[in-house]
Amino acid sequence: MRLHYAGPLPEPIGFLLLPRFSMMAFFSAVEPLRIANRIAGETLFTWRVISLDSAPVTASNDMTLLADDSLESAPALPSIAICASFEPEERLTRRLLRWLHQRDQDGCVLGGIDTGSLILARADLLTGHRVTLHWESLPAFRERFPELDAVESLFEVGPRRFSCAGGAAAMDMMLDLIARRHGEALAAAVSEQLIHARMRPRHDQQRQDLTQRLGTHKHSVIEAVALMERHLEAPLPLARLAARIGISLRQLQRLFEQELGERPRDHYLRLRLQRARQLLRETDRDILSIGLACGFTSASSFSRAYKQHFGASPRHARRGPDTPPHGMTTDGKKTSPEV
Secondary structure: OOOOOOOOOOEEEEEEEOOOEOHHHHHHHHHHHHHHHHHHOOOOEEEEEEOOEOOOEEOOOOOEEOOOEEOOOOOOOOEEEEEEEOOHHHHOOHHHHHHHHHHHHOOOEEEEEEOHHHHHHHOOOOOOOEEEOOOOOHHHHHHHOOOOEEEOOOEEEOOOEEEEOOOOHHHHHHHHHHHHHHOHHHHHHHHHHOOOOOOOOOOOOOOOOHHHHHOOOOHHHHHHHHHHHHOOOOOOOHHHHHHHOOOOHHHHHHHHHHHOOOOHHHHHHHHHHHHHHHHHHHOOOOHHHHHHHOOOOOHHHHHHHHHHHHOOOHHHHHOOOOOOOOOEOOOOOEOOOOO
């Protein structure tokens, strides 16, 4: 993923797969390269799958992939992407840190896909580089590494580092690579083969806009939710929030119930608790400080609200279960009874 590659073809790219990596992000990165080779009629890119010990690696969807190399047997490569997802730091060892630093010293360009950038941050290899990762992980990442330039873009490519948000953003990053190496026409042809509506630039937003996410075009509701999302640590009183958007509190309550099917107080609380869950899972901050960072005045009030909403205590969330308690969706809503 060098900005400029002057080596011989095919260009090799390494993918270090950490256990429980995102299969979708990995395939989204590799498939554009495969299709580019086919359309071009020659091998423009090759890729090698690296695991920590050359053993097969199981992804977060429980599918397992074979590896070509271990850390020690992997050949010299111009670029290596770290592919991760859930709890990447569980595999962060001194051996892996030494390996990453050695690759960096050898001139290899290092990158992160999804939460792979967290490994590079822990290795102190992101100082002075702009980085992105999945929007859900960004708040916790910024809490832990306030000195780093972490942005909510689809992907970032620099002279010595690259990163993407994971999922389909890996496809956009590779289409950008194909365009830079071999022209826009080839990249567009690959995009068409992937039924990818358009090649998104790096600065495109990761998330759908609020109109799409909320399913409403009511400007007052959209503006109110945007204010809520910007004021999670110090929640705005609903009367003040309503005044900021130029309507009465009664109008605010009526619009939320009509458009979203819930009270503004409940929506605001859910946003704060979702942020708290991410901080619990992805930082080592104590429960009280996380509660305060999400607008609660005490650990007890935070714990009560969290348990009532998600059906489990904050301490349970800190253990990092991938599945929500029985009868709950991942955002804390109750599921419909099974039929």
